[in-house]
Amino acid sequence: MVTAHGASERKLSETRARGLNVLEATCPLVQVAHRSLAKLVQEGFHPIVIGKRGHVEVLGLTEDLEDFDIVLSEEDVAALRPRLRFGVISQTTQPIERVQKLIQLIRERFPDSEVRFIDTVCQPTKQRQNAAIDLARNCDVVVVIGGAHSNNTHELANTCSRFCRRVHRVQGVEDLRKEWFCGTDTVGITAGTSTPDGQIEKVEDWLKTRQTAVSTQPEQIVV
Secondary structure, rough: OOOOOOHHHHHHHHHHHHOOOOOOOOOHHHHHHHHHHHHHHHHHOOOEEEEOOHHHHHHHHHHOOOOOOOEEOHHHHHHOOOOOEEEEEEEOOOHHHHHHHHHHHHHHHHHHHHEEEEOOOOOOHHHHHHHHHHHHHOOOEEEEEEEOHHHHHHHHHHHHHHOOOEEEEEEOOOOOOOHHHHOOOEEEEOOOOOOHHHHHHHHHHEEEEEOEEEOOOOOOOOO
């Protein structure tokens, strides 16, 4: 099965050549990113993906390309070689603020080059990040629920940490610790895009049984 993160045509072809059936579960928004990148390459732009090197989604986006760059920091932008035309997309779960900053850095470093950016950050990710900021500003503690290797959960935790000093990232209720909370805390709950509702509800129930005021990200739950 191809997960929501998608896969390259090369990987799909190799899998089918082994006589295996391929079940396609790629997120439609990831498919948009694949099509956008292919379009830029076809039009003669040097492809740049803003994303985490080695992440399965980024691998799927770049494995079919012979020449490309992956950037996620100012140092990555500084290492880029000059090109006449840069075509840029983003891993779908990157914070839009980071993406916009890196685009600006590329344009500043190569003022004579054409830089075309296609925004492939998914709308739910943008909404979740914005809601997480509002949540963190109004809570004493924030609990971020999601897989240990989930990039969007990692980014949510980083975003919340900018506005709340006590942020804890958990995979489920079994990771919660009593010493993280006191009875007067207002605790915010947010979660990665693929976190099952059941996991979120168990964390919420655990907190309620300890008489902690629970606030939630509007995208997830209303209490």
